[in-house]
Amino acid sequence: MIRPTFQLISALLVGLGLTACVSGEDRAANEAKVLSAREDAGLRPERKRMSVDEAKAAFVGMTRNVKAFQFGSQITYIAPNGSVYLWFPGNPVVLEGKWSFKETGGFRPYAGKPVSETSLCFDYGPRTVNAWSRQRGGVECISSDTLAFATFESESGDIFGLAGRTQVPFVLPREKVSLADLRKRVGPRS
Structure with missing residues (x-):
């Protein structure tokens, strides 16, 4: 079983906290915060969903x-x-x-x-x-x-x-x- 690192868990929790319960208008601002938190944790930015x-x-x-x-x-x-x-x-x-x-x-x-x-x-x-x-x-x-x-x-x-x-x-x-x-x-x- 793969064990996530502490940084990954922290970034995911921050990401979930920043993206839960937001309006459509706030989504872009919150996604920017998630990106910043991922970068602070040393993670690459998420890729957009592919068609x-x-x-x-x-x-x-x-x-x-x-x-x-x-x-x-x-x-x-x-x-x-x-x-x-x-x-x-x-x-x-x-x-x-x-x-x-x-x-x-x-x-x-x-x-x-x-x-x-x-x-x-x-x-x-x-x-x-x-x-x-x-x-x-x-x-x-x-x-x-x-x-x-x-x-x-x-x-x-x-x-x-x-x-x-x-x-x-x-x-x-x-x-x-x-x-x-x-x-x-x-x-x-x-």
């Missing part, structure tokens, strides 16, 4: 280096054909799965109701286990703005040729790595 078209532009056809918290960096390539390829720390194989977009809702205190958001859903098949939830198989969805927030860097295309591999180029360490460092270690694609 499906914005999420497609941000994710499809991209290799992404995503923070996998205690696991390090995970590398994914999201192919335009609906396939996704995952290079996960400690795993000796490239996991192939399917991806899709789904309109989901999330509660926002200032709105007082669920609001629409675009989620990216992944299914790596029934014989896989999710590293965080320890659940076997099934579809896992994450809001596109959260995934974008957790992304360190991305580049266009399948830069490590994950779509054509069953074995990873090497087993990723359980630490943060950059795409440039990985590229040096993998070498030129053949």
Whole structure:
């Protein structure tokens, strides 16, 4: 289970306190206060909610280096054909799965109701286990703005040729790595 840091909890509590029970006129002023509190806590500003078209532009056809918290960096390539390829720390194989977009809702205190958001859903098949939830198989969805927030860097295309591999180029360490460092270690694609 991921344990939020004290700063994150403080910023979220301040954010909830500043955005609860406000009129539409006060919303912009309160969002500025939330942004300031996030910056004071050393957190990046929240991303705006993405539409499906914005999420497609941000994710499809991209290799992404995503923070996998205690696991390090995970590398994914999201192919335009609906396939996704995952290079996960400690795993000796490239996991192939399917991806899709789904309109989901999330509660926002200032709105007082669920609001629409675009989620990216992944299914790596029934014989896989999710590293965080320890659940076997099934579809896992994450809001596109959260995934974008957790992304360190991305580049266009399948830069490590994950779509054509069953074995990873090497087993990723359980630490943060950059795409440039990985590229040096993998070498030129053949």
